[in-house]
Structures are given as structure tokens and as C-alpha cells.
Amino acid sequence: MIDFPALGSAFDLLGSNMDAWLWVVPGLLIGLFFGAMPGISVSMAMALALPPSLYMDFLPAIIFLTSVYTGAGFGGSVPAVLMNIPGTSSAVATTFDGYPMARQGKHNEALGVALFASCLGVLFSYIVLFVLIAPMADAVLRIGPVEMVAVAIWGMILLGSLGSRYVTRGLLAAAFGTLLGTIGMNTAGYMRGTMGIPWLLDGIPTIPAMMGLLAASQLFNLVNARFLVEDESDRKISLRRILAGGAFALRSPGVVLRGSIIGSLVGAVPGVGSSISNLLSYAMTKRGADDGDTFGQGNPKGVVAAEAANSSSEGGSMATMLALGIPGGGATAILLAAFAMHNVVGGPSFIDQNKDIVYAIILSNFAQAFMLLFIGTAFVFAASTLVRVPLRFLIPTVLLVATMGAFAIDGTSAGPITLFIFSIIGWGMSRYEYPVAAVVVGLLLGRIIETEALRSYQLSIGNPFYFLERPVAMGVVVVMFASIGFTAWRKSRRRKLVAAQTAA
Secondary structure, eight states: OHHHHHHHHHHHHHHHOOOHHHHHHHHHHHHHHHHSSSTTOOOHHHHHHHHHTTSOHHHHHHHHHHHHHHHHHHHHHHHHHHHHHOGGGHHHHHHHHHHHHHHTTTTHHHOOOOOHHHHHHHHHHHHHHHHHHHHHHHHHHOHHHHHHHHHEEEEHHOOOOOOOOEEEEEHHHHHHHHHTTEEEETTSSOOOOTOOOGGGGGOOOOOHHIIIIIHHHHHTTTTOOOSSSGGGGGGGHHHHHHHHHHHHHHEEEEEEHHHHHHHHHHHTTTTTHHHHHHHHHHHHHHOTTTTTTGSSSSSSHHHHHHHHHHHHHHHHHHHHHHHHOOOOOOHHHHHHHHHHHTOOOHHHHHHHHHHHHHHHHHHHHHHHHHHHHHHHHHHHHGGGGGGGHHHHHHHHHHHHHHHHHHHHHHTTTTTHHHHHHHHHHHHHHHTOOOHHHHHHHHHHHHHHHHHHHHHHHHHHTOTTTTTGGGGGHHHHHHHHHHHHHHHHHHHHHHHHHHHHHHHO
């Protein structure tokens, strides 16, 4: 599977071209900075970095842009942990346990866990890409709309692990989020729920809605508090505690491996990426954990699961782009644009004729993951000072930055208006103990389920048994039911153990 002569040529390319390495650190810093800004997505950060890359040679340009990609992938976890703001949809699950850890004075550990899990996820995904790029490309071609419906429904079923004490409230919140996700015009040309508002034709703006539900609504609950972390002794910025958090990630290889596998596989599917993989990884980790009841209350395993899947999606998305010339998401679409601007066409012919360059790109990403450990640690150390800022200054500043980020998405008032409306909805749901996370996941998956189900219906010409002709989809369903059954068995066993201990 590995072409060793091409691999040797790749080492020669990287060793003789120092320009490529000069742009790695600036790329990581740009990615970290923009990734940490609410509303600035990974693809937006890469779009801003695209013009300077036109003046570079091809290999330095691609390495520079992938450095931005890697940095931004982790950068979104910083506001997710410190302010409960998912900078992108890929950081949603990081808020579930990262922010509670910050409120408990464990912000150093939470950021350390996120950083190391992110670096491990990037490494794993590029190792898989390095060894299995051709088989991965073939597998992606076998994934159609039926398989996507199965994966999305699996994600919806896993919503029960993201919610409150009341299952019915979790299901109701999930249904509400799914309905919100279907607002706008679908692929069949039908318009629903737009109320005559033009900017709802493409659906509810996802990032402003998430920022409102998860961040602004929580900030309203902090109005009477003085600091993000109440105990003054816990506000200290400690490199030792950041590294202790990193050590926890290293001691959780099973969680990292599960998240990385999910991230690599889901990230390779065009149009899906890390927005679903981090939620799937989090939910599956919670279901399989002995201390699953503590997830959502500051369990670092939740941060590990989310960040490993989030960052490993990068390698999966790159596999689709390099092997097939199909962008897995917005970020790889920017990379394909950079290919075109340097008169290079991605796809199977590119791999066949330029294996040394493909290996050079992959090897540079190994180096980026290691460099992110050091640069990210310094960035985290600086960002942690937010916990020492009084909330009377922090709350209005965060709301202002969130509003500006919502506006920056498309340059209209749609973003800020969406942010404001969903802030009120999120606050009301938190007030009456409805799980806000379930609404967010429903919002993300609702449109995917509808679109892919409609495509499946069109492909099958209405045949209800078409599903049985798709072995991959059947495999997903079997795994889904096995996961549910295993979880039910574990819960039953746990209840019996608790009852036995109580009786004793």
C-alpha cells in the first residue's frame, strides 16, 4: 500500500524546500486565532488565508493552508471550553463537558485535554490516510444517501445520552430541533416555515443559532456572578495543570481511538464532516462509559471524545479530496480552489502522477500535529486569562464578539437576529430543564435526514425494500441496534449491582 520510492522522494522534497516549513507556524497561528473567534468557521479562516498562498509555490501553499486547517480545528475548542461558545459546529460536543470543567475551576485541565486529544486525532487520521488512502476512497464511493440516512438516524437515537433527567423532554427537544432543521426550501423545491422571510429560504443560519442556544443563553444565567470561576484560587493559570490535562488524554487511548475512527470515517463522507462526528463520538463514549452519568457535568472523557473525532475528521476529508477530487467540506473546497489556482487538478490522476507530493503533504501534517502541541500550549496559556476577567466586562464583550461573528457569516442582519432569538429560546429551555444540546443536534441532523431520505426515495423509485440491497446501510443499522442493546444491557447490569449493594 505504501510506495516507498515515492515516500523517499517526499522526504527529499521536504528536506530541500525550506519555504514549505516557514509557513507552518504562521498557518497554525492564523488557524488558532480565527478558530477561537465565534462565528469564524474553519473554511472562513482558510478563505482569508487563500490570497497570500497564490504567491507561493504549490507545495508551500498547500502546507500553509493545511496548517491553517489544523490550527482552526483546535482553535474552536478554546471558546467552547471557556465561554460555552462553539466557534464552529465541530466544537458543539466540546462544550458539554469542557464548559462545566471551566466553571469548576478546571479550565487548565480542560484545555490541556482538548489540545492533546486534538493532536492525537490529527495524527491518527493522517496515519490512516498515509496507509489506506486508496481503500478509503473506494469505501467513500460506496456510501450513498441510504447509508447517510442510517448514520443520521443513529445520531438522532443517540440524542438520549445528551439530555436531561427526563427522557420525554430530551425527545421533545430533539423533535423541535429537527423541525427547525427542515425550515426553508428542500431539494424537491418545497418551502416550509419561512413566513415570507427571504433569508430563511436556505434554512436557519446554523452557527448563529448554535451560539445563541449554547452561549448567549448561558451568559444570561451568569449575570449575578462575579467571575467565570468563583473560587479565586482556581483562577490561576498553570502550565502544570494544562499538561496534567494532556496526560489524561494520553491515558485514555480507548476514547481517543474510538473518536479518531469515527472522525476519520464520517469526515471522509462529503458534506458531513466533523459537525456530526464529534456528536457521535461523544454520545457513544458516554453510552459505553462506567461513569456515563457524570457526562455533561465536567467529565474530561467527554472532551477527549469530542476533540479526537473533531480533529480526525480532517484526515478523512483530505482522503476524499486527494483520492477523488471531491471536497469533504468547506475547508477542503478551499484546498481544491488552491489546487486549481496553481493549475493542479485533484483526484485519482493526481495521486497516480504525484505520489511524492501527496506523501509530502501527509508527512507535513504529522509535523503540524507535533508543532501544534507546543504552539497550542502557549495559545491556551494566554487564552486561559479569560477566567480572571470580571463577568461584568466579559459578558458584554462576548455578546458583542458573538454578534459581530454572526454578522460576519454573510454580512446581513440575519445572523444577529438569529442569535438574539435563539438566545431567548436557549435561556427558556435551560430554565425549564429541557436539553439545549438536543435541539442543536436536531438542527444539524434534521436537514441531512430529510435531504438524504428524499434522495433515497428517488433512487429507489419508491421501493421500500431498496434498503435491503445496500449492505453498508444494513451494516450501520446492525451496529446501531447492537450499540443500543449493549447500552441497555450495561444499564440493567449497573442497576442490579446497585440494588445488590444497597441490599447488602
